[in-house]
Amino acid sequence: MxxxxxxxxxxxxxxxxxxxxxxxxxxxxxxxxxxxxxxxxxxxxxxLSALGLDRITDTGDTIEIGAMVSLRQLETSELLRQQYGTLFRDAVSGIVGTQFRNTATVGGSVYGRFGFSDVLTALLALPAQVRLYHRGTVSIEDFAAMPYEKDILECIILPKQAYAASYQHMRFQATDFPVLTCAVSCRDGIHRISVGARPQKACLAYQGQAPDAQAITDSLNFSSNMRASAEYRRKICPVLIRRALEEVQACR
Known part of the structure; x- marks a missing residue:
């Protein structure tokens, strides 16, 4: 405590x-x-609860997700579903339970850059940006790789464009921390693929056309912890990527 x-x-x-x-x-x-x-x-x-950061806002060209937006709001947002399908619903629905998701915030999940963060994995699959009060606006992939420093995350900025997207994860039981996570999006033939819970924090593993699941897996580092070995994660990674690619293909 x-x-x-x-x-x-x-x-x-x-x-x-x-x-x-x-x-x-x-x-x-x-x-x-x-x-x-x-x-x-x-x-x-x-x-930060008095600063109006608890809203998902349509600005016309973008969608802004305030730092104090709850994971439950991500899960149920019709605006997000219209643009990105079930990506965010699938990413957060396995996190503990509804009561927990009503309280946990996007800002807490993203700023912490936890290795087990389903939210960070999902966001990395989109060309998202992070607006920080002091540093300014940076891409989500640059933010994920940045060293920790004192700043305030204001919001996540997403392009208001329709993406075919899929979120896949491996958990040994419902509501547990993930063993491995994967998200894929596609627009105009360009794929973005992120992988998390390796157990290192999520990263943008691939961006381009004609992705190869095994080649992407071979480019990543995996480690062992109490939930799974590095070898196990390396074995299931291409499986999750292929499942996500198949789902994205079916949505297009």
Whole structure:
């Protein structure tokens, strides 16, 4: 569990950022679903719930997903379904249960860049961007590879374009952490393929035409942990990629 010395609900992103960078042990609160599993002393806990970041917004050319949007909102959004099919529903529906998804946030899931993050894997399959308050807007793949630094994730920006997309994952039982995750999207013949839970954080594994599942797998690094061995992950990776490619092909 964690302890909090001071609680702040800022009225602006600037106030939130100044508080975050004022001390090393100050931190932003998301849904707190993963934060509560750790042991740490927080100086100032910063709650972003008053900043209007809990909406999925159609801006005309893009779709913006605020940092405080819940995983349940991702799962049930008709706007996201119209553009990307069942990609986000399939990505988050296996995460614990509905009550958990009502509380866990997109910002917490993405900013943490956890190796087991289904959300990050799904987003990497799209040409998404991340808007950070201090650094500005960066591509999702660049963000995933960046070192951790103090900043505030404002929103995820997605192109408002229809994509054929598929999300695949391997879990030994429902609601458990994934052993391996894979997402594929296709538009105008260009595929984007992401792989996560290797158990390293997800990465954009391929972008281009005519993907080869085995060649993509051979280009990735896999490791072992308590859930599966590196060899097992390497064996099932091309299977998940092929399943996703077949589903994408059927949607086109």
């Amino acid at each position: 964690y302890t909090i010395r001071q609680f702040l609900c800022p009225s602006s992103l600037e106030e939130a950022y100044q508080a975050l960078t004022a001390a090393r042990n100050n931190t932003v609160l998301g849904g707190c679903m993963w934060l509560r599993l750790g042991r740490r002393a927080i100086g100032t806990a910063i709650d």
